[in-house]
Amino acid sequence: MRGAKRPLVAVWKFASCDGCQLSLLDCEDELLAVAGAIRIAYFPEATRAVVEGPYDLSLVEGSVTTYHDAQRIQKIRNESKVLITIGACATAGGIQALRNFADVREYTSAVYARPEYIETLARSSAIADHVKVDFELRGCPINKYQLLEVISAFLHGRKPQIPSYSVCVECKRRGTVCVLVSRGEACLGPVTQAGCAGLCPAYSRGCFGCYGPSESVNAPSLSRHLGEVGLGIDARMRLFRSFNAAAEPFRRESEALEQGR
Amino acid sequence: MASRTVSIDVETLARVEGEGALHLRVKGGKVSDVRLRIYEPPRFFEAFLRGRAWTEAPDITARICGICPVAYQMSAVHAMEAVAGVIVKGQLRELRRLLYCGEWIESHTLHVFMLHAPDFLGYDDVIRMAADHPELVQRALAVKKTGNDIVNVVGGREIHPINVRVGGFYRVPTRGELEPLLERLKRARDEAVDFVKFVATLPMQELEFDYEFVALRHPSEYPFNEGNIASNKGIDVTPADYEKVFREQHVAHSNALHSVVRDRGNYHTGPLARYALNFDRLSPIAQQAAIEAGLGPVCRNPFQSILVRTIELLYACDEAVRIIEQYERPDRPFVEAQPKVGVGAACTEAPRGTLYHRYRIDELGKILEAKIVPPTAQNLPTIEDDVRRFVESHLDLGQNEMTWRCEQTIRNYDPCISCATHFLKLDIERED
Numbered sequence: 296m297r298g299a300k301r302p303l304v305a306v307w308k309f310a311s312c313d314g315c316q317l318s319l320l321d322c323e324d325e326l327l328a329v330a331g332a333i334r335i336a337y338f339p340e341a342t343r344a345v346v347e348g349p350y351d352l353s354l355v356e357g358s359v360t361t362y363h364d365a366q367r368i369q370k371i372r373n374e375s376k377v378l379i380t381i382g383a384c385a386t387a388g389g390i391q392a393l394r395n396f397a398d399v400r401e402y403t404s405a406v407y408a409r410p411e412y413i414e415t416l417a418r419s420s421a422i423a424d425h426v427k428v429d430f431e432l433r434g435c436p437i438n439k440y441q442l443l444e445v446i447s448a449f450l451h452g453r454k455p456q457i458p459s460y461s462v463c464v465e466c467k468r469r470g471t472v473c474v475l476v477s478r479g480e481a482c483l484g485p486v487t488q489a490g491c492a493g494l495c496p497a498y499s500r501g502c503f504g505c506y507g508p509s510e511s512v513n514a515p516s517l518s519r520h521l522g523e524v525g526l527g528i529d530a531r532m533r534l535f536r537s538f539n540a541a542a543e544p545f546r547r548e549s550e551a552l553e554q555g556r
Numbered sequence: 557m558a559s560r561t562v563s564i565d566v567e568t569l570a571r572v573e574g575e576g577a578l579h580l581r582v583k584g585g586k587v588s589d590v591r592l593r594i595y596e597p598p599r600f601f602e603a604f605l606r607g608r609a610w611t612e613a614p615d616i617t618a619r620i621c622g623i624c625p626v627a628y629q630m631s632a633v634h635a636m637e638a639v640a641g642v643i644v645k646g647q648l649r650e651l652r653r654l655l656y657c658g659e660w661i662e663s664h665t666l667h668v669f670m671l672h673a674p675d676f677l678g679y680d681d682v683i684r685m686a687a688d689h690p691e692l693v694q695r696a697l698a699v700k701k702t703g704n705d706i707v708n709v710v711g712g713r714e715i716h717p718i719n720v721r722v723g724g725f726y727r728v729p730t731r732g733e734l735e736p737l738l739e740r741l742k743r744a745r746d747e748a749v750d751f752v753k754f755v756a757t758l759p760m761q762e763l764e765f766d767y768e769f770v771a772l773r774h775p776s777e778y779p780f781n782e783g784n785i786a787s788n789k790g791i792d793v794t795p796a797d798y799e800k801v802f803r804e805q806h807v808a809h810s811n812a813l814h815s816v817v818r819d820r821g822n823y824h825t826g827p828l829a830r831y832a833l834n835f836d837r838l839s840p841i842a843q844q845a846a847i848e849a850g851l852g853p854v855c856r857n858p859f860q861s862i863l864v865r866t867i868e869l870l871y872a873c874d875e876a877v878r879i880i881e882q883y884e885r886p887d888r889p890f891v892e893a894q895p896k897v898g899v900g901a902a903c904t905e906a907p908r909g910t911l912y913h914r915y916r917i918d919e920l921g922k923i924l925e926a927k928i929v930p931p932t933a934q935n936l937p938t939i940e941d942d943v944r945r946f947v948e949s950h951l952d953l954g955q956n957e958m959t960w961r962c963e964q965t966i967r968n969y970d971p972c973i974s975c976a977t978h979f980l981k982l983d984i985e986r987e988d
Contacts (some may be wrong), residue, residue, distance in 0.1 A: 300850030308575060311596045313972075314715040317823015320670060321714060327693070330683045339575075342671065343963065360597045390619050393604035402603035407813075408806040436622060436715040449668040455717055491713070497714050498719050499889075500726040503615065505716075533608060538619065 302351035302450070305337035307371055309357025309364050309393055309421060309509050315382035316340055316356045318439040325443055326455055332450060348374035352449055355428075358384040358419045360391060365416070365425060372426035379445060380422045383435035383538045387507055390435075391539035392419040396549075419541070430455060435505040435538040438490050457488050461509040462502050465493035479524040486512040486544065501511050507539035514548040562915055566963060576971070578962060580943065585951060587944040592936060592966065594812040597711040598625045605926040610636050610895055610917045611722055617913070617928065618716045623666075623972055626659040626707060627906030629720040630781055631913040636722045638796070638919055640893040641898030647886040649781075650879045655710045655717070656780040656904075657876040661703025661744065662714065663907035664827075664869040667970045668721075668755065671698035672862050675964040676758040690756070695747055698867075700738070702744045706876060709733055724890030726876055732879045748870035755866045756849040761961075763946065764856040767938065768817060769829035778837040778871055779830065781904045786833050788824065788854075795903040798912050804929065815934040822937040825909030826969060827864045828855055839878075842871040852855055858942055858968040865970070893920030910972050913957050939969050 306316050317419055320341060322329065336346035353375035359365050365556045374382065383389050385510075394402055401457045403410040422428055431447055432455075441457055448455040462484035474480035482501030484493070487510040495502045508514070514535065521531055535549040566578040575596040581589040601620055608616060619624035630652060637644060644652070669692075670682040679685040686693040700966040704714040709729055711717025719725050749803030770791065774783030781886050785801070786792050793801055820943040835843065835853035846867045855864055901914040916925040946965045953961060 311601055312619050312622040312625075314619075314625070315717060317622050319703060320666065323697040323704070326697065327683070327686055327690075330686075335681075335683065342683070344680035344684075360599070364597065389599075390601075390604070390616065391599040394600055399600075402596070402600040404629075405603040405606075406598065406600055409803075409808075412806060412808050415598055419599075434968065435619065436713075456614070494712050495718050495726075498727045500718070500721075530609070533612065537612075538614070 301334040303336040303346060303348075303376070304333045304352045304354070304446075305348070305350040305371075306335075306340070306485045307337070307355045307357075309355065309368070309411070309422070310342070310360040311357030311382065311384040311389065313340065314436040315385075315434075315442075316354070318437055318442055319354075321384050322397065322439050322443060325378050329446060332372065333446070340380075343483065350375050351377065353378045356382055357433070358388045358391060358421060359425055360416050360419045362412075362416065368422060368425050368496045373448055373491060376432070377429045377449060378422075379430045379432060379449070380428050381432045381442065382437050383433065383505065383507060384419075385422045386433055386542075387432040387539045388419040388421050388541035390538050390540070393496065393536065394419055395541055396504075396536065396553075411469060421541070432457065432491050433488055433506045438492075441490060460489055461485055461512070462487045462489055462491065462493055462496075462506070465489045465491070469493045471496045475520075475524075481521055481526050481530065483534060486514050486517050488515065489541050503534065503537060504539055504545065507542045508544040512544050514544045515551065518548050520553065562598065562675070566959060573696045578943070578966065580947065580962065582947060583952070585945050590940050590944045590947075592937075592940050592943070595810055598811050598981070602926045602928060605915075605923050610915065610921040610923055611638070611925065613913075613915065613926075614720045614722070615716075615718070620928070621972055622715050623663055624659060624906045624908065624911075625716050625905060626655055626711065626720075626912050628913075630656060631722060631903040631906075631911045632915075633722050634781060634902030634904060635744070635900045635913040635915050636917075637893060637900070638902055639896055639898045639915065640722070641896070642723060642891055642893040644724055644891055647865055647884060648728070648754065648889075648891070650883065651710060651725065651728060653780050654706060654876055654879045655720070657872040657879070658703045658706025658710065660872040660907050661876070662700055662707065663703075663871060663970075664865045664872070665696055665700035665703060667907075668751070668862055668865050668869065669693065669700075671970070672865075672964075672967050673755075673908065673962070675757070675967060676760075676862070699744045699747050699751075699873075702899075703872075705740070708736060709737065721890055721937060722979050723893040724888075726889060728886055730885055731883055734883055738880050741880065745870065745873035745877060747843070748866065748873050751843070752845045752849050752863070752866050752870060755863045758862065760857070761859040762857070763859065763949065765858065765942065765945065767824040767856060768820070768822070770817075770823045770825045770934070771829040771833045771910060772903055773833050774837065776788045776837070778834050778839075778875070779905050785903055787817075789820075789874075791817070795901045795912065798901060798903065798929075799914070799927075802929070802934075804898050804933070812936060813929075814931050814937045815929055815936060820942055823934065823936050825931050826860050826861070827868050827907075827909075827932045828858065829909065830854060831864045831867065838867070838871055839874045841874050842867055845870055857878070858965065861968045861970075874962045878885060895919065908932060908972055909934060930972065932969070934970045935971065937968055939971065942968070
């Protein structure tokens with residue numbers, strides 16, 4: 296594609312580990328082709344050059360945890376034709392949403408000698424809690440091939456083909472023996488969205504929910520079953536309360552377990 | 557010229573991981589104010605680790621940094637194994653070194669070619685650099701991918717690997733799974749020899765500082781997971797005594813804490829420090845490449861960190877070849893470990909420098925207290941020093957050139973601001 300016609304793409308960071316935007320630089324075989332099809336207008340992790348908005352596509356990593364960031368995402372939305380969030384922080388608040396279940400003032404004084412220097416919100420929230428989001432790409436981290444699919448779909452003006460079924464489907468497809476049924480391993484696979492290709496069970500451990508809740512999940516039912524195979528209430532609560540702790544079905548189940556304790 | 561007042565403000569530091577800004581003020585030939593401001597919001601890992609199970613620490617702390625998750629996993633499991641009194645040996649230990657080699661190869665290649673080299677060659681970024689040097693960038697991407705594929709095979713995936721656990725791994729690879737990496741690693745090693753020659757030709761600032769270098773030192777190996785914490789000014793302690801030697805302080809302009817040697821001050825961790833303290837532990841091919849590139853056994857020029865990082869890239873390829881060639885699949889993927897009441901500390905060598913973890917757990921393995929000191933928090937005061945000294949010796953540079961060189965001075969440390977922001981810790985106030 297030629298210069299002027301290439302869409303302007305910006306990559307924005309909020310509270311996060313940088314891993315999801317790194318996925319773009321981890322596309323070693325495709326990076327130069329992607330860079331040829333788009334114009335990178337703003338991507339501080341990769342370039343010091345900056346092109347002013349408006350942008351055709353904004354990729355947003357990270358969650359909103361400060362007042363300043365709550366303002367900043369509004370401005371980014373106004374400057375972006377299409378806004379896509381990438382990763383568990385942006386789509387569900389991330390691991391830093393564990394503060395939502397605690398007292399953030401206590402957290403601040405536990406970590407910092409001078410809490411008064413720190414400016415933070417009581418909750419870590421998903422981007423979609425603040426602005427309209429055109430597509431949410433899940434994962435902690437995202438799958439780089441799904442990211443390429445999302446960018447490619449955007450370039451061709453079609454809907455991304457991202458499955459919303461559960462990790463169980465991926466295990467069946469991979470031929471992995473079910474770790475929950477055969478060994479009683481704690482596994483969130485039945486309620487977690489696909490995207491990792493059933494990675495953890497293939498490495499002989501249970502799924503811990505990197506891609507968040509899949510469509511129409513029954514978290515309480517899985518939770519009961521995990522209880523029956525011997526997993527304690529506290530362990531079950533922690534299982535639902537990690538990288539997608541604030542995603543609705545997981546949040547409800549971890550709070551139910553916490554109250555029943 | 558001496559009375560000129562210059563202000564430099566870089567509102568968003570580019571080609572670093574995470575969010576920071578530089579504010580600098582020069583008056584009368586002296587830097588009157590330099591502040592590397594870290595505005596990356598805090599995420600409170602040390603607070604929410606309390607109450608989690610000790611077995612969760614490697615997966616949770618990996619999320620501090622998407623660039624060096626292996627480092628977090630390695631420091632976490634070694635600290636927990638120190639509490640449990642478990643020592644991981646033999647092929648499991650070798651596999652951990654191999655996993656770390658993968659992260660070093662990936663991270664160092666990313667930094668040398670995609671984040672740092674554009675500064676030396678005058679490009680805004682690697683994409684623009686690739687337009688003039690397509691072959692070089694393609695070769696670097698291939699080496700980077702080889703590093704990522706080690707992490708993929710041993711760890712399950714390149715970002716936030718899933719296969720590391722207290723005591724070892726969930727599943728260990730077969731010889732057949734590692735062997736396809738061997739030929740690629742040998743090619744990557746050959747490429748790295750060439751990369752060292754290429755990086756040695758980059759236009760270099762001539763500047764040397766008398767740093768206190770801090771890194772692990774092991775009796776026989778270039779350090780990844782084991783060894784004492786050592787320095788060129790006399791420090792030699794086990795990780796358990798880390799906090800007797802170093803302390804953290806919280807400064808107003810930063811969401812990252814600054815780390816210093818008690819009673820002495822700033823220090824330098826990362827490739828230059830590892831190299832200065834462990835040149836004799838590098839493999840022959842890496843030593844020879846360093847000598848041919850004109851490096852002595854100690855390098856005090858922070859801009860030369862790009863060359864030392866490339867030497868370490870070569871070493872990591874060579875070490876990975878050695879490990880795969882001797883690999884035999886262990887019978888069991890992990891050593892059984894039981895929690896005990898107690899405290900455990902560990903340091904390992906992240907690509908950017910020494911990463912310290914300490915945990916206190918109860919008899920059921922519940923984490924009661926966590927402390928994490930990432931390399932960038934240790935380097936921040938030294939980075940500010942470097943910027944100050946660089947500016948004072950280059951006052952004749954124009955505003956744009958000065959701004960870019962200040963950014964480059966910061967990028968000498970490959971700073972990971974995402975890492976540096978979530979830390980630390982209670983005992984600071986009383987110390988001052």
